[in-house]
Amino acid sequence: GAVVSQHPSRVICKSGTSVKIECRSLDFQATTMFWYRQFPKQSLMLMATSNEGSKATYEQGVEKDKFLINHASLTLSTLTVTSAHPEDSSFYICSAPRLAEETQYFGPGTRLLVL
């Protein structure tokens, strides 16, 4: 079964609104989680690394004030897209490393459409 969940799975919003996406590790703790963005027919692009108890680390070119990340607990990280615009429409995916297995599991993704 799924070990990483995301909510919501799909969201449609108006331009200018903020959208919060949750990523949960279901049966293990994750001090680190990763957030990716994927455009149609393209690979995953790492946006940021979410760290429990400290600030997120953002990849070059990703606006930290626009994509707010909060790692609230050892099983929950949230990504908030602030003042979303149509160009932010994409598929957002999180992942969490399950260190006991030395593997990384991905969530099912959240499809964001900004009108």
Next chain:
Amino acid sequence: QKEVEQDPGPLSVPEGAIVSLNCTYSNSAFQYFMWYRQYSRKGPELLMYTYSSGNKEDGRFTAQVDKSSKYISLFIRDSQPSDSATYLCAMSETNAGNMLTFGGGTRLMVKP
């Protein structure tokens, strides 16, 4: 040049064929190699995970790593229509729990 190169396809094969998917990379520090399968509009699903060079087999899937050539492969035997998906290779320098570098993905279509 991208760190990890992967032929985007699409690769179309008949049901039952052996499929070979490949990635090349430039960073010799990569030690952990993974293959993920991604169905349309879904998150990636881990298929195979290998450390350093060598082969690993799991059912119909075989992963090969040749670090000397900086080349990794995924073989799918007796391919099924349900194998139709995008296959992503991913690599890491330290361990699979750290930042992954992905290939662009290969779209595979298995025709019945």
